[in-house]
Amino acid sequence: MExxxxxxxxxxxxxxxxxxxxxxxxxxxEAAVAHYVKEAFYDSQSCTCSFELDRTVILGSEIEMTLRSCAHNTVSQFVWFDQCCGVAIEEDG
Incomplete structure (x- = not known):
């Protein structure tokens, strides 16, 4: 699906x-950064979403921070640059 x-x-x-x-x-x-995301996959077994980003997205860049904010506001649990993020993770920490 697209x-x-x-x-x-x-x-x-x-x-x-x-x-x-x-x-x-x-x-x-809406944040004009969707074209930097190639794919978003939710692994139902691990209850974790992963993203395939354009290779130009660099950790700490404005684009990366915008995308991470979008993910944080909409996805329960996700992997972001090899780190688990999301509501379930942050509430435990």
Whole structure:
């Protein structure tokens, strides 16, 4: 499935995961950074989303921070530059 130019998928096609991915894609599009995201995949087994970003996205850049903010505001748990992020992780910490 594609939303706002981003390929989105859920391992088992879970409704709640697809909604989060759609919300992320919409937020990224509204922030004019969706074209930096190639794919967003929700692994239903690990309950974690991963993103394939354009190679020009660099950790700490304005684009990266905008994308991370979009993810943080829409996705429950995700891997970002090899670090687990999200509501479930931060509440435990």
């Amino acid at each position: 939303a706002f130019g981003i390929t989105i998928s859920s391992r088992y096609g879970r409704f709640d995961e697809l909604i989060e991915l759609l919300l992320f894609a919409q937020a990224a599009a």
